[in-house]
Amino acid sequence: MLPKNRVLTPGPTALLPEAQIAQAEASMHHRTDAFVELFRVVRTGLQQLFKTERPVLTYASSGSGALEACVANAIEEGDKVICVNGGKFGERWTKMNRAFGANVVELEVEHGRAVKVEDVQKALEENADCRAVFVQGSESSTGTVHPAREIADLVAKRDNTLMCVDAITWIGAHEVQTDAWNLDLVVCGSQKAMAMPPGLAFLSVSAKAEKMITERKGNRRFYFDIARELKSQAKDQTAFTPAISLVASAAASLKWILDAGVDTLVRNAGDLSAMSQAAVGALGLELLSDAPSDSVTAVRTPGDMDSGAVIKGLKKEFGAIIANGQDALKGKIFRLAHLGNYDYIDTMGLIAALEVVLAEAGLKFDSGAGLKAAQAEYLKRKG
Amino acid sequence: MLPKNRVLTPGPTALLPEAQIAQAEASMHHRTDAFVELFRVVRTGLQQLFKTERPVLTYASSGSGALEACVANAIEEGDKVICVNGGKFGERWTKMNRAFGANVVELEVEHGRAVKVEDVQKALEENADCRAVFVQGSESSTGTVHPAREIADLVAKRDNTLMCVDAITWIGAHEVQTDAWNLDLVVCGSQKAMAMPPGLAFLSVSAKAEKMITERKGNRRFYFDIARELKSQAKDQTAFTPAISLVASAAASLKWILDAGVDTLVRNAGDLSAMSQAAVGALGLELLSDAPSDSVTAVRTPGDMDSGAVIKGLKKEFGAIIANGQDALKGKIFRLAHLGNYDYIDTMGLIAALEVVLAEAGLKFDSGAGLKAAQAEYLKRKG
Numbered sequence: 177m178l179p180k181n182r183v184l185t186p187g188p189t190a191l192l193p194e195a196q197i198a199q200a201e202a203s204m205h206h207r208t209d210a211f212v213e214l215f216r217v218v219r220t221g222l223q224q225l226f227k228t229e230r231p232v233l234t235y236a237s238s239g240s241g242a243l244e245a246c247v248a249n250a251i252e253e254g255d256k257v258i259c260v261n262g263g264k265f266g267e268r269w270t271k272m273n274r275a276f277g278a279n280v281v282e283l284e285v286e287h288g289r290a291v292k293v294e295d296v297q298k299a300l301e302e303n304a305d306c307r308a309v310f311v312q313g314s315e316s317s318t319g320t321v322h323p324a325r326e327i328a329d330l331v332a333k334r335d336n337t338l339m340c341v342d343a344i345t346w347i348g349a350h351e352v353q354t355d356a357w358n359l360d361l362v363v364c365g366s367q368k369a370m371a372m373p374p375g376l377a378f379l380s381v382s383a384k385a386e387k388m389i390t391e392r393k394g395n396r397r398f399y400f401d402i403a404r405e406l407k408s409q410a411k412d413q414t415a416f417t418p419a420i421s422l423v424a425s426a427a428a429s430l431k432w433i434l435d436a437g438v439d440t441l442v443r444n445a446g447d448l449s450a451m452s453q454a455a456v457g458a459l460g461l462e463l464l465s466d467a468p469s470d471s472v473t474a475v476r477t478p479g480d481m482d483s484g485a486v487i488k489g490l491k492k493e494f495g496a497i498i499a500n501g502q503d504a505l506k507g508k509i510f511r512l513a514h515l516g517n518y519d520y521i522d523t524m525g526l527i528a529a530l531e532v533v534l535a536e537a538g539l540k541f542d543s544g545a546g547l548k549a550a551q552a553e554y555l556k557r558k559g
Numbered sequence: 560m561l562p563k564n565r566v567l568t569p570g571p572t573a574l575l576p577e578a579q580i581a582q583a584e585a586s587m588h589h590r591t592d593a594f595v596e597l598f599r600v601v602r603t604g605l606q607q608l609f610k611t612e613r614p615v616l617t618y619a620s621s622g623s624g625a626l627e628a629c630v631a632n633a634i635e636e637g638d639k640v641i642c643v644n645g646g647k648f649g650e651r652w653t654k655m656n657r658a659f660g661a662n663v664v665e666l667e668v669e670h671g672r673a674v675k676v677e678d679v680q681k682a683l684e685e686n687a688d689c690r691a692v693f694v695q696g697s698e699s700s701t702g703t704v705h706p707a708r709e710i711a712d713l714v715a716k717r718d719n720t721l722m723c724v725d726a727i728t729w730i731g732a733h734e735v736q737t738d739a740w741n742l743d744l745v746v747c748g749s750q751k752a753m754a755m756p757p758g759l760a761f762l763s764v765s766a767k768a769e770k771m772i773t774e775r776k777g778n779r780r781f782y783f784d785i786a787r788e789l790k791s792q793a794k795d796q797t798a799f800t801p802a803i804s805l806v807a808s809a810a811a812s813l814k815w816i817l818d819a820g821v822d823t824l825v826r827n828a829g830d831l832s833a834m835s836q837a838a839v840g841a842l843g844l845e846l847l848s849d850a851p852s853d854s855v856t857a858v859r860t861p862g863d864m865d866s867g868a869v870i871k872g873l874k875k876e877f878g879a880i881i882a883n884g885q886d887a888l889k890g891k892i893f894r895l896a897h898l899g900n901y902d903y904i905d906t907m908g909l910i911a912a913l914e915v916v917l918a919e920a921g922l923k924f925d926s927g928a929g930l931k932a933a934q935a936e937y938l939k940r941k942g
Contacts, residue, residue: 204564204566238801238802416623
């Protein structure tokens with residue numbers, strides 16, 4: 177057989193063809209009306225995706241660049257912050273805050289568990305001077321959602337604390353209401369639910385965040401300076417040369433999302449997630465997470481089976497690239513992606529390939545059990 | 560007539576078609592052998608372009624991101640630095656250093672003049688504790704080259720001072736020998752001589768820079784952390800998700816450059832620059848610079864002629880986008896680009912269009928005088 181090469185990872189996700197082609201088509205200078213028109217479409221599209229009337233900034237960087245924008249703008253050396261660390265990306269919040277001199281109260285959470293709202297509440301009570309809370313909406317390294325909305329409710333009651341959410345694999349896979357839920361700084365990246373290439377990061381800035389950021393002067397930032405970008409981007413320009421071809425790609429991606437509807441994109445990820453969870457259960461495998469994200473399903477490999485062998489098998493026999501665990505979870509889990517441009521056929525095809533590879537790796541199950549469970553889940557949700 | 564739309568600016572420069580198409584073709588995950596192979600080609604190609612055996616890092620950012628990498632890694636709060644400010648980008652070095660808490664000794668230079676080596680020498684002597692010198696190889700806002708090589712000779716004699724060069728419009732337009740000239744931190748951007756889209760920045764790191772950077776711990780950086788990237792990129796990976804499609808574009812660009820030869824690319828810019836200077840003189844116009852860069856020729860508009868009118872005329876009648884002055888120079892100069900994928904035909908065509916527009920704006924000259932002078936210069940240099 178002649179397998180196709182397929183990226184089936186939670187980021188970069190499979191590319192939307194229109195977003196891919198738009199890069200090659202883009203040929204313009206950025207200080208022109210043509211760019212202004214393009215960027216206005218992207219800015220207003222991002223506001224719809226984030227469900228905010230506030231500005232959503234675009235940076236030429238990977239998602240981590242906009243995470244740094246949150247830290248470098250929100251805090252000054254010595255500021256106290258609370259970081260939820262339940263995986264690789266939670267750990268990144270902590271490391272980044274320490275790199276910028278913050279006094280970090282770290283809430284470590286077992287991998288695969290969601291942080292408890294009462295633990296955040298306690299930390300907030302014990303640290304009245306806390307300037308910001310940093311959390312993932314979805315921690316993709318473990319496939320877990322944290323209760324970011326409930327945490328935001330607590331933070332919203334405090335005038336001097338900002339709610340900073342890494343929504344890189346949350347937006348487009350889960351319902352996210354930036355304004356209604358009082359999320360102050362919300363970060364997204366281009367290569368996730370938007371199904372476009374990596375290289376752009378997006379950051380929404382609440383009025384509270386803008387006020388708190390601009391009244392401080394000791395921060396160490398220039399490239400990621402939020403105040404400067406707010407000023408430039410209000411005029412549909414960027415402070416520094418934008419990644420023009422990626423901005424064109426974002427316009428194509430947002431057209432696809434808004435034509436379908438943000439809620440449809442979210443439901444799509446939820447349906448694929450439910451199908452995948454059903455399949456995993458039917459094959460006798462366990463999820464890593466007890467608060468599973470709809471962006472990515474993290475599956476434990478049984479006993480001493482190396483997840484790397486499953487992943488290699490999928491690539492070799494079926495051309496399918498899926499994600500391993502990262503850092504301490506490497507070899508112990510594999511991850512099935514749902515956010516972005518994945519559909520029923522992709523998911524059923526991947527489950528079918530997974531069955532073959534898992535059987536070869538020695539897992540015992542009735543052939544087709546995963547497929548049957550996934551299909552049943554689909555039909556049930558279709559109603 | 561039906562004019563084509565042409566970007567004829569000094570950055571973004573006209574796109575190399577292969578680099579444009581490569582973006583749309585790229586579809587891979589970055590934690591794969593396919594990316595490792597691609598990135599290795601880019602890394603070694605960049606070393607040839609920079610003329611260095613040291614690592615050249617790739618960042619997902621615009622050029623200013625790598626400028627920030629220099630500042631945020633080289634200096635700690637309170638460090639003394641020397642910044643040459645002879646235009647918009649020199650000013651950026653100063654602002655960036657101040658944003659990161661440096662004690663800046665600013666050498667202000669009139670726009671269009673090169674900094675004097677003896678002024679830098681004097682500043683170095685008066686500031687023995689200076690940790691870094693920041694300068695542009697080519698200051699594109701004024702079309703001026705600074706004597707970066709000669710300054711580097713002075714800095715190389717000092718164990719505790721780093722030579723940081725913004726080479727964004729210098730590399731590929733002028734001879735640059737990173738290792739032989741002891742340039743410690745050299746910054747380049749993708750959208751200039753490489754004739755590819757914006758969104759990547761490149762940074763070479765000398766052994767001296769690596770040592771001085773890694774022995775300090777108080778810097779405020781994470782996304783642009785040089786030590787982390789040196790470690791990752793030595794394994795043909797990036798610390799954060801790379802802008803994959805732009806990395807593929809860089810590979811196509813570097814293939815074009817290395818097939819022709821770096822020196823050929825540099826001579827091409829030099830020839831086009833000489834042709835343009837000859838044309839400008841023949842039309843009775845003056846250059847802004849007395850040390851003109853081969854990347855871009857900055858031309859003063861005579862009397863009270865607004866350069867914006869010339870630029871608008873070129874766009875309206877001939878579809879050609881050229882650059883205005885920036886900030887205080889806006890309306891006073893226009894800029895003709897030479898670095899990257901421009902050739903004889905582009906340049907003669909642009910001069911021909913410029914003659915029409917300048918005559919309409921009221922400039923008196925013999926029709927064809929600019930063309931004749933440019934052609935004569937071409938033939939002279941062809942030998």
